[in-house]
Structures are given as C-alpha cells and as structure tokens.
Amino acid sequence: MKKTQFFTIILFSFIFIFPCLLGLCFPRKPNSIPGNPQSSSDNAENFTVSCLNTKTNSVSEVKLEDHLVGVLAAEMPASYEVEALKAQAVAARSYILSKLDKTNPEHPNAAICTNPAHCKGWLPESEAKEKWSDKEKNAYWQKLRAAVTATTGEYMLYDNQAVEACFFASGGSRTENSEDVWQASLPYLRSVENNEYSDTTLSQTTFSAKEFIQKLNNAGTQLPLGTAPTVSDISRTDGGAVASATLCGKTFKGTEIRKIFGLKSANFTVTVAPDSVTFDVIGNGHGVGMSQKGANSMAKDGKNYTEILLHYYTNIQIVKM
C-alpha cells in the first residue's frame, strides 16, 4: 500500500467510520422531549431546567420534579382533591416543557422564572409551610409531593409539541378560546364546559361615576369628569366573557375592560346607575385551559387526573418523558 493510500484510509476512517462507531456506543437520547432539544436527561427524575428565582435574582439548574412541588404550592390550594393536584402537576410540567425551546427576552439566561405573572409561581418548602397551619404543614407538603411523584415525567403533547397548558383559578359555565383572550388560536385551548357547582368565585366592584370616567381617561379617553357613564353594545365570547363593549362612546375589548377596572375576570355584567357603575364578575383569571375549581369539582365527582386533563385540553395526548 502506498503511503498516500494509507493516509487516505486513516482520514476516511476519522471522518466517516469513527463517528458512526461513537454513535453506536453513545446513541442519541431516546426520550428527548419533542420540540425541546434542550432536554438534558433521559431520566425524568433527573431532568433539570434553568430557573430564574425572581426574588433572589439568581439563576440555577433545578430538578424539574422537585421544582414542581413548589409550583403546586404556589399555584393550587393544597386542600384540593389529590386528582386535581395531579392534573395540576401534569399541566404545570407541560407548560414548563413548552417553554424550553423558546428564547425568553425577559430572562434569556433561564428557561423559566418564578414570577407567577410571567412563567409559573413557585414557593420553597419553608415559605409554602408558612401558609398552612401546624397540623397541615407536613401533610400538605407530602400531599403535593405525592401528586408530583404519582405523575413523574408525565406531560401533555399536541402535534408532537409540549402543550402550553394554561390554567386559571375559577370561571363561569364554559372556558374561553385562547384567541378570545390572547392573539394565538391554539387547537387544544378551546372553549369547553366548566362545572364548579356552587363554588364559582363571584365578586362585585362599584365605581362612582367620576372614578369610572377617570379610569377610562387613564386608558386613553379624554372625557370631562362630569360625563354620565354609559355602557352599550356588549358582545360575548363562546366562553361567556365580554368580547367587547362600548363605554362612553369608545369600544374596548373585554380583556381591556378587565384590566382598566382591575376586575377578577372578563366575564361580567354591568349595571349603570346615575352616579355609579357596578360590575358583577364571575370567576377569577383569564378563563383559558383548566379551571382549578372545575378540576377540583371533577375530582370530587370521582374523575381521575387523566379525565380532567382530557376534558379541559382538547385532543391532547398524555405521554411520559
């Protein structure tokens, strides 16, 4: 064999054969998360995510399964039924996994944060226990951990992507379509029936005529403070929330009205009196995805967490990491 031929064979081996052999010895992770190339472990128990603690402003790599116990403590009452807590664990896991392949301008160095208004809320064990009585402390933390452990690695999938599993505290007789609250129409966030029995959160807020006009002016109108309040042309979404309404001649989306007047949800009726305006509000939250009170009601009815998730998230699959 000529010297040049020998080196050609060696070079060929380095470029083509050795990498293939290495591939056989170290195959690609079989269960990396679809749509989430950053998945860092084959093993759900050891799967980690980078998390920005917004209280301490520090980023750390946390075990997802441990982190989820603190998410449950922050996001759902620990007194809720076990099956509702399990549904919440799977929903929160799916939501977090859905965020992993997206860059986040608010925290580019971390996949998720602990700000409930941005990603998902989270409480360390010590803080969670401060919320509970002495009798409840250990039992509740163990209950939350059990809900996470019972569903280890389980999350929801739609079209090979982790489901952005939104949820909210309480709603009316139906949930909302995602596009009626935000921009995107997600096929698994459809308006479905919601039964919270007599447990639905109801609230009432009254504003004087002057306060009502002031709040509208803060939102861009330029009305004299003596203007008489008027509310007309109320249209509603499939879920029953206000889609839009005209307040003193200007048309707002229901979600804008919720924000302007600090209402618990956009599902409201309005009563206009000569010198005041009263909002009667049904539910608490945006109304998209799983109602937590609804999930608790279904669990009390004997439904398991799979049935709860399949009800609130349309045409999803529950899979394991």
Ligand SMILES: [Zn+2]
């Ligand atoms: Zn965040």
